[in-house]
Amino acid sequence: xxPEYRKVSSKxxxxxxxxxxxxxxxxxxxELLCYARDSSIFVCRPEVVxxxxxxxxxxxxxxxxxxEHIPVTPRSGGTSAAGSPLPVIGGILLDLSGxxxxxxxxxxxxxxxxxxxxxxxxxxxxxxKYGFFFPPDPxxxxxxxxxxxxxxxxxxxxxxxxxPTRDYVLWLEVVLPNGKIVxxxxxxxxxxxxxxxxxxxxxxEGSLGVVTKVALNIVPLPESYSTAFFIFDSVEALARAAxxxxxxxxxxxxxxFMSRTTTKVSLDYAGIRGVPExxxxxxxxxxxxxxxxxYLEKGVELCRQESPSYFETTVDPxxxxxxxxxxxxxxxxxxxxxxxxxxxxxTVPPTKLPESASRIERIPEEVGVPGFELGNFGHIGDGxxxxxxxxxxxxxxxxxxxxxxxxxxxxxxxxxxxGSVTGEHGIGLIRAKYVGIEHPSTLTLxxxxxxxxxxxxxxxxGKGKGGPYPLRAAEAII
Amino acid sequence: MTEKxxxxxxxxEDMQRCMSCGLCNPLCPTxxxxxxxxxxPRGQIQLLKAMLDGEVKPNKYVASxxxxxxxxxxxxWRCPSAVKTTxxxxxxxxxxxxxxxxxxSLDELESxxxxxxxxLGLPQTSRTDWTRLAKSRIPVKxxxxxxxxxxxxxxxxxxGKEVAVATASILDAAGLDWTILGDKEWCCxxxxxxxxxxxxxxxxxxxxxxAVKDTDAKTLVTSCPRCYRIFHREYRRLAGEVGFNVLHITxxxxxxxxxxxxxxxxxxxxxxxxxDPCELGRIMKVFEPPRRILKAIDGFELKEFQRxxxxxxxxxxGGVFRFTDYSNALKLGAKRIDESIxxxxxxxxxxxxxxxxxxHEAASQVGSGVKILDVTEIVARSL
Numbered sequence: 001x002x003p004e005y006r007k008v009s010s011k012x013x014x015x016x017x018x019x020x021x022x023x024x025x026x027x028x029x030x031e032l033l034c035y036a037r038d039s040s041i042f043v044c045r046p047e048v049v050x051x052x053x054x055x056x057x058x059x060x061x062x063x064x065x066x067x068e069h070i071p072v073t074p075r076s077g078g079t080s081a082a083g084s085p086l087p088v089i090g091g092i093l094l095d096l097s098g099x100x101x102x103x104x105x106x107x108x109x110x111x112x113x114x115x116x117x118x119x120x121x122x123x124x125x126x127x128x129k130y131g132f133f134f135p136p137d138p139x140x141x142x143x144x145x146x147x148x149x150x151x152x153x154x155x156x157x158x159x160x161x162x163x164p165t166r167d168y169v170l171w172l173e174v175v176l177p178n179g180k181i182v183x184x185x186x187x188x189x190x191x192x193x194x195x196x197x198x199x200x201x202x203x204x205e206g207s208l209g210v211v212t213k214v215a216l217n218i219v220p221l222p223e224s225y226s227t228a229f230f231i232f233d234s235v236e237a238l239a240r241a242a243x244x245x246x247x248x249x250x251x252x253x254x255x256x257f258m259s260r261t262t263t264k265v266s267l268d269y270a271g272i273r274g275v276p277e278x279x280x281x282x283x284x285x286x287x288x289x290x291x292x293x294x295y296l297e298k299g300v301e302l303c304r305q306e307s308p309s310y311f312e313t314t315v316d317p318x319x320x321x322x323x324x325x326x327x328x329x330x331x332x333x334x335x336x337x338x339x340x341x342x343x344x345x346x347t348v349p350p351t352k353l354p355e356s357a358s359r360i361e362r363i364p365e366e367v368g369v370p371g372f373e374l375g376n377f378g379h380i381g382d383g384x385x386x387x388x389x390x391x392x393x394x395x396x397x398x399x400x401x402x403x404x405x406x407x408x409x410x411x412x413x414x415x416x417x418x419g420s421v422t423g424e425h426g427i428g429l430i431r432a433k434y435v436g437i438e439h440p441s442t443l444t445l446x447x448x449x450x451x452x453x454x455x456x457x458x459x460x461x462g463k464g465k466g467g468p469y470p471l472r473a474a475e476a477i478i
Numbered sequence: 479m480t481e482k483x484x485x486x487x488x489x490x491e492d493m494q495r496c497m498s499c500g501l502c503n504p505l506c507p508t509x510x511x512x513x514x515x516x517x518x519p520r521g522q523i524q525l526l527k528a529m530l531d532g533e534v535k536p537n538k539y540v541a542s543x544x545x546x547x548x549x550x551x552x553x554x555w556r557c558p559s560a561v562k563t564t565x566x567x568x569x570x571x572x573x574x575x576x577x578x579x580x581x582x583s584l585d586e587l588e589s590x591x592x593x594x595x596x597x598l599g600l601p602q603t604s605r606t607d608w609t610r611l612a613k614s615r616i617p618v619k620x621x622x623x624x625x626x627x628x629x630x631x632x633x634x635x636x637x638g639k640e641v642a643v644a645t646a647s648i649l650d651a652a653g654l655d656w657t658i659l660g661d662k663e664w665c666c667x668x669x670x671x672x673x674x675x676x677x678x679x680x681x682x683x684x685x686x687x688x689a690v691k692d693t694d695a696k697t698l699v700t701s702c703p704r705c706y707r708i709f710h711r712e713y714r715r716l717a718g719e720v721g722f723n724v725l726h727i728t729x730x731x732x733x734x735x736x737x738x739x740x741x742x743x744x745x746x747x748x749x750x751x752x753x754d755p756c757e758l759g760r761i762m763k764v765f766e767p768p769r770r771i772l773k774a775i776d777g778f779e780l781k782e783f784q785r786x787x788x789x790x791x792x793x794x795x796g797g798v799f800r801f802t803d804y805s806n807a808l809k810l811g812a813k814r815i816d817e818s819i820x821x822x823x824x825x826x827x828x829x830x831x832x833x834x835x836x837x838h839e840a841a842s843q844v845g846s847g848v849k850i851l852d853v854t855e856i857v858a859r860s861l
Binding site for chain 2: 026028029030031033034035036037038039049051077078079095097098119121122140142143144265266269329331332333335336339340341394
């Protein structure tokens, strides 16, 4: 059951202004509407936005909210494609983007400590000066923040080789819903001295606590890269080629794909001309020059067995970067096509990729609504795809087609093939209804766990794994 | 006609298409000044949409956000969804002017423009004062092949006058048949468009077009990237084909050097970083001509900012930001100067009189010894 929440009263506003300063609190409509969006389809307006600058501020806000039974939604970059940082029940929006300092870089121990509002690319730009990097590489890396990455266990283009964010988080400072500040894990490369609360918080979508500091393991940058891209006529052939790379025991830096529709707009955005139309696959190896060249040659040989219509190889860093940029721009580039663009996130076992990818391509045909289209792309190397629906949300028939497509995608394609309804974006609002279908035996346990951390259910309610589920179903607010 | 051309409703589909991915935010020069989401391009789109839908009324608060922008075009370039954010902001400003809420400083700006035909409020009669600083007589002819249109900031500010003087010596050295328009030159009109004071834009367009056409010139060359863009794009939008070529001075000089009509023979010993003006580089895509010119000069050591070309940091003077938020305009200028420190240069060289002015004032304010020069000044020294 959803608890009764209170509204943000003028008394609460005064308390918030007292602890944060009035310049860091706003209930103006002009501000609220700007925080009502992320990259998802939803629009949910908070009652007040607050900008803490330190863990102490966050703690003070949580204490007030907990006493007053007011929901709190944490946010930093606001780039979620799932609605995770949207205040679906109103309440307080905690804008953590101002907590954006890199606190320490310890090269000897290969550990950095940051605040949650640091952009992923800003951290990596700084680390690159020393030859290091933080490997999870979401397509949104210029605009997404470390706090958001921790809370969604973000991954991206390089996950096939390096793993997701959780593999790098060593220690967290977290403000609990009652305002208590705790530390989880240890600032060491190994530790089993506690329950793994760090990993519990990672990926919890801001539902258990507010992350205010993060210690991350960093690793050396590869010495060089060797890159190829291929154009395949069919997405099945592309997926089979990707599977061959895996079966051969190769570990690429990136093994990415874009469907025909996505390829066209993304290459255009990145200024890459002269490539024939078709489904695009990027194969990239990182390491010593001789090794990456040998791997690439073998990789190209394997992929050519699936008869690509076109391929190129390169060791030019600038051209490689253009290819990576094209792939990273896939989602917003698709937004050129239709007024509304909604990205989904699903993972299937790699062996199921050819069949699943092909079936996903046919969803618009199955739904059969004129003007309702699809572009797909993703991390083909680890089975993680982002079917992206292109339509006009102002048209009722399109909205219904979208909701029907979600059911086809998750209930008829992903889950029956042994997949998961989210690989790296989180449950958010959009996938809340599928959690119980994927995890029927642990749903109650997850809800109990949520209550243990957050008895009043004030932290980011309506989303994520532990519920409570939205007062309004996702369908109602699309 | 102006109402139709600067109509926020024209950008409704752009705003609908914006999926709030946030890629425009991190390197936006002014988003960091505001901190609130409403001061970022992504937030500004939401505000514009709300204003269009009547969810918020045009007011001073909205204005404080929509004028928190130098129109540097970073968001425009960065957006994979091709959302025309800066154009929508200009249309939003026009709505603010129409309905109320725009900054009061813009009334003075408009008054200056209507009275003295320049945004600086200086007498129009002083527009040709710079000619007295030139070594040779500056031609004001009835007919010429080339019209040199310095633009208000080259003609009427002290750092700008050095650009105009240098340009005159280059045009003379190349043996071109050229003229200035003298007091017939008016502001190109961009300050009216950028500020939202669009009611009289067409008067400025018509006047300047007529003045240039009267000379039978085949080419108009300007020192100002803003004038360059306006003549290239906005005049065509408002008045159709202009009937003459429009060049930025760096394009003309690059062509003159490569065709051996201009021979920079003297050495200019200077280590300098080239600052891409937003209007010339990111927006009009003129990146290489200024670099080719500087590389052609003996003794000149060209260095690159880490953020160069499409990702170049704005000097802070874009749009009407110097008029609405002068202290932050200089703060942004100081940031660009800071970015030159690791390069260990003697000077920052740019190709825009407004960038030169703002960077010059920012350098003075922070006590930086770095010189701020224009490409034309380097060329003039080499002749």
